[in-house]
Amino acid sequence: MDAELWTRAANGDTEAFGVIFDRHARAVYNHCFRRTADWSEAEDITSVVFLEAWRRHRELSPERDTVLPWLLGVANNVLRNRYRAKRSYRDALGRMPAMSAEPDPADDIAGRIDDERQMRRVLTAVNRLPLTDQEVLSLCVWAGLSYDDAAIALGLPVGTVRSRLSRARSRLRKLTASFSGNAQELPGDTAHRQGERHTALRPSVEDS
Numbered sequence: 001m002d003a004e005l006w007t008r009a010a011n012g013d014t015e016a017f018g019v020i021f022d023r024h025a026r027a028v029y030n031h032c033f034r035r036t037a038d039w040s041e042a043e044d045i046t047s048v049v050f051l052e053a054w055r056r057h058r059e060l061s062p063e064r065d066t067v068l069p070w071l072l073g074v075a076n077n078v079l080r081n082r083y084r085a086k087r088s089y090r091d092a093l094g095r096m097p098a099m100s101a102e103p104d105p106a107d108d109i110a111g112r113i114d115d116e117r118q119m120r121r122v123l124t125a126v127n128r129l130p131l132t133d134q135e136v137l138s139l140c141v142w143a144g145l146s147y148d149d150a151a152i153a154l155g156l157p158v159g160t161v162r163s164r165l166s167r168a169r170s171r172l173r174k175l176t177a178s179f180s181g182n183a184q185e186l187p188g189d190t191a192h193r194q195g196e197r198h199t200a201l202r203p204s205v206e207d208s
Contacts, residue, residue: 001065001066002020002023002065002066002067002068003065005017005019005020006020006057006060006067009054009057010057010058010060017053017054017057020067021050024066024067024068024071025046025050027068027071027072027143028046028049028050028068028071028072028075029042029043029046030042030142030143031072031075031138031139031142031143032045032046032049032075032079033119034119034138034142034143035079035134035138036079037116037119037120037122037123038116039116045075045078045079045082046075048078049071049074049075049078050071052074052078053070053071053074066149068145068149069145069149069150069152069153070152070153072139072143072145072153073152073153073154073155076135076139076153076154080131083131125172125175125176126172128171128175129168129171129172132164133164133167133168133171134168135154136150136154136161136164136165136168137165137168137169137172139153139154140161140165141165147161147162147165150165
């Protein structure tokens with residue numbers, strides 16, 4: 001499992017770290033997409049997450065058989081930093097004329113655009129929640145982590161994860177009802193079916 005691979009990685013084995021990347025990159029990538037509604041940004045953040053994981057590879061002693069909760073915790077930290085940076089210049093960007101995007105040569109460009117459009121609608125509701133509720137929702141509902149694994153990712157007691165998830169679900173039901181008059185399906189549940197793509201990106205790593 002991951003613990004043995006991580007021990008090898010901590011001793012400088014880049015191949016072991018590469019196996020961990022191959023094993024968990026998809027989950028990290030999809031988690032980042034569900035928080036950003038942007039495939040390109042999700043790919044950038046995934047690269048940062050694994051480069052940061054390599055930089056800190058000697059610090060981690062996995063508490064469980066998988067390092068995914070820890071990786072998603074790193075992803076949340078990267079996302080928080082990006083949100084803080086965006087907040088300072090969001091208004092200025094809003095006043096700038098829209099720039100045309102470069103053509104995407106990918107065969108699935110239509111699917112990517114549709115995914116992003118749908119995910120932005122989901123985030124319209126989700127972003128009204130406190131950031132702490134967004135994080136626990138994304139980990140437990142979208143990424144499918146258990147309460148115990150989400151607690152590791154967030155550095156919180158399991159009971160706190162449970163209560164925040166319950167609160168987030170309740171608030172989302174009210175928001176969904178106010179938006180559509182139908183609270184049968186939560187935006188978080190819809191988003192769980194969005195964004196199941198895999199990045200072939202594999203960042204190079206060097207021992208720091």
